[in-house]
Amino acid sequence: MRMESKLINMGKQQNFKVGELMPGLSVDNVIFGFHDNQLKVLLLECMNHRDWMLPGGFVLKSESTDAAAERVLYDRTGLNNVYLQQFHVFGDPSRSRDSLMSSAMKSMELPFETDNWFKQRFVTIGYYALVEFEKVVPVPDSISASCAWHDTDKLPRLIFDHKDIIANALTSMRHHLNYQPIGYNLLPKEFTMKNLQSIYETILNRKLDRSNFTRKMLAAGILDKKEKLFAGGAHKAPYLYSFKKKEYLKVLKDGFNNEF
Amino acid sequence: MRMESKLINMGKQQNFKVGELMPGLSVDNVIFGFHDNQLKVLLLECMNHRDWMLPGGFVLKSESTDAAAERVLYDRTGLNNVYLQQFHVFGDPSRSRDSLMSSAMKSMELPFETDNWFKQRFVTIGYYALVEFEKVVPVPDSISASCAWHDTDKLPRLIFDHKDIIANALTSMRHHLNYQPIGYNLLPKEFTMKNLQSIYETILNRKLDRSNFTRKMLAAGILDKKEKLFAGGAHKAPYLYSFKKKEYLKVLKDGFNNEF
DNA sequence: TCAAAAGTGTTAGCCATACACCCATGC
DNA sequence: GCATGGGTGTATGGCTAACACTTTTGA
Numbered sequence: 001m002r003m004e005s006k007l008i009n010m011g012k013q014q015n016f017k018v019g020e021l022m023p024g025l026s027v028d029n030v031i032f033g034f035h036d037n038q039l040k041v042l043l044l045e046c047m048n049h050r051d052w053m054l055p056g057g058f059v060l061k062s063e064s065t066d067a068a069a070e071r072v073l074y075d076r077t078g079l080n081n082v083y084l085q086q087f088h089v090f091g092d093p094s095r096s097r098d099s100l101m102s103s104a105m106k107s108m109e110l111p112f113e114t115d116n117w118f119k120q121r122f123v124t125i126g127y128y129a130l131v132e133f134e135k136v137v138p139v140p141d142s143i144s145a146s147c148a149w150h151d152t153d154k155l156p157r158l159i160f161d162h163k164d165i166i167a168n169a170l171t172s173m174r175h176h177l178n179y180q181p182i183g184y185n186l187l188p189k190e191f192t193m194k195n196l197q198s199i200y201e202t203i204l205n206r207k208l209d210r211s212n213f214t215r216k217m218l219a220a221g222i223l224d225k226k227e228k229l230f231a232g233g234a235h236k237a238p239y240l241y242s243f244k245k246k247e248y249l250k251v252l253k254d255g256f257n258n259e260f
Numbered sequence: 261m262r263m264e265s266k267l268i269n270m271g272k273q274q275n276f277k278v279g280e281l282m283p284g285l286s287v288d289n290v291i292f293g294f295h296d297n298q299l300k301v302l303l304l305e306c307m308n309h310r311d312w313m314l315p316g317g318f319v320l321k322s323e324s325t326d327a328a329a330e331r332v333l334y335d336r337t338g339l340n341n342v343y344l345q346q347f348h349v350f351g352d353p354s355r356s357r358d359s360l361m362s363s364a365m366k367s368m369e370l371p372f373e374t375d376n377w378f379k380q381r382f383v384t385i386g387y388y389a390l391v392e393f394e395k396v397v398p399v400p401d402s403i404s405a406s407c408a409w410h411d412t413d414k415l416p417r418l419i420f421d422h423k424d425i426i427a428n429a430l431t432s433m434r435h436h437l438n439y440q441p442i443g444y445n446l447l448p449k450e451f452t453m454k455n456l457q458s459i460y461e462t463i464l465n466r467k468l469d470r471s472n473f474t475r476k477m478l479a480a481g482i483l484d485k486k487e488k489l490f491a492g493g494a495h496k497a498p499y500l501y502s503f504k505k506k507e508y509l510k511v512l513k514d515g516f517n518n519e520f
Numbered sequence: 521t522c523a524a525a526a527g528t529g530t531t532a533g534c535c536a537t538a539c540a541c542c543c544a545t546g547c
Numbered sequence: 548g549c550a551t552g553g554g555t556g557t558a559t560g561g562c563t564a565a566c567a568c569t570t571t572t573g574a
């Protein structure tokens with residue numbers, strides 16, 4: 001086997017030899033952003049058909065799975081040091097049996113060994129990331145036609161089990177909400193209470209009472225109320241808030257809603 | 261490479277060829293049981309030194325990771341159809357660099373290829389299982405001297421990062437407690453309220469108010485109060501309870517404490 | 521001036537907490 | 548009978564849900 005000498009494209013940054021990669025193991029990132037009071041997810045458009053996929057990649061033999069996910073995130077967004085959370089492993093052998101993907105791979109005319117690499121069964125580790133929308137410059141990888149944000153409630157057709165992976169990421173976040181605050185990584189420095197509430201409503205998939213939400217958030221003691229008002233909107237101008245980083249991290253660590 | 265022809269012992273049930281396994285991927289089970297109002301975990305004692313390890317195994321190329329974990333669980337306990345939950349992936353390349361384990365492997369005088377198999381870097385998927393203590397007949401695998409229960413708060417020395425894995429399993433359970441009932445798989449048909457409370461207290465690592473715990477559990481509507489009393493104890497005889505399976509499963513699915 | 525967005529206030533009801541009190545039993 | 552374990556009751560405070568009222572602003 002001379003497989004080790006073949007190169008696999010791992011994004012625009014680097015190519016790696018097959019022999020340097022963990023065989024059959026990948027990471028897939030569900031990258032969430034927030035814009036227009038809508039939760040968005042970053043997707044790649046496959047080169048040869050109209051389907052989309054999650055930004056993903058392989059794991060180097062020398063790196064941790066977390067590092068692999070960070071690398072993928074960096075390659076697609078240019079961002080470092082963001083909230084990145086492993087949430088589930090997708091290990092069904094049939095998960096990558098996708099006729100569309102296979103035909104796409106075929107039309108790419110990959111060299112034999114690389115083709116075989118892609119065709120093997122993969123176990124993938126799902127990570128979700130929360131990133132600041134404005135800071136992201138989406139970068140497609142070499143096998144993708146484009147890289148773009150999509151509303152989480154209006155997803156395009158996705159390859160493999162990627163739709164399930166996104167749904168699972170949302171459910172995991174919903175559970176994490178019960179013992180962690182959220183928003184620090186999703187929102188810009190200053191934001192309105194409505195922005196924050198919209199994030200919670202999207203993740204929880206239900207409306208929250210405005211008044212009660214404000215009270216609860218302020219009670220958590222992680223917000224700074226600015227004197228400045230939000231400009232540009234129609235109607236009454238809302239206050240701007242920012243997170244108190246120290247307190248936010250403390251609540252993140254010690255628990256938010258400590259149940260039981 | 262003739263590695264494919266070498267056999268790896270996968271427990272007392274079967275041997276598998278190396279070529280049939282996912283390389284570098286394993287599952288490790290944290291199997292919880294409950295006895296004497298104490299939470300226990302099932303461990304294997306390494307053949308050649310005094311350290312212990314979690315029951316684990318490799319993933320067949322043809323099976324799902326969940327199925328691999330079920331297989332491991334069955335081999336060590338003889339149990340099927342129990343609560344088995346994936347909770348975290350341990351993917352640090354240095355996690356299996358354990359001098360004790362390496363020396364243990366050395367002393368086992370494994371054939372070269374098999375030795376190499378064990379020495380490669382492994383990413384392991386952590387599962388935790390909740391099983392009925394009385395129903396388990398612990399079975400060591402071929403490389404272990406014994407298989408026995410240990411109190412979760414008095415663990416022996418463990419290889420690799422297995423101590424971290426157990427701690428992580430407990431934390432994950434603690435979080436799951438907030439939206440799932442627990443106990444159905446850990447307790448025998450009939451049990452006392454104190455038994456159930458002890459499980460919660462162990463997992464949450466703090467004392468709960470007896471009166472309030474009873475009220476909360478009864479309010480959930482998943483318990484049947486038996487007329488029979490628990491016999492044999494000193495002092496006042498407590499009532500026996502059993503789970504209402506249908507209601508239990510409904511609460512398991514729909515959520516227990518729906519927060520937010 | 522009016523509708524919509526946002527700030528603030530109020531109330532009822534539920535639930536967690538922290539006990540208090542009583543009963544049953546073995547020593 | 549008394550210490551202990553276990554069943555039951557209750558007062559309190561806090562939080563949530565629901566909604567009312569006010570303020571600000573652009574159209």
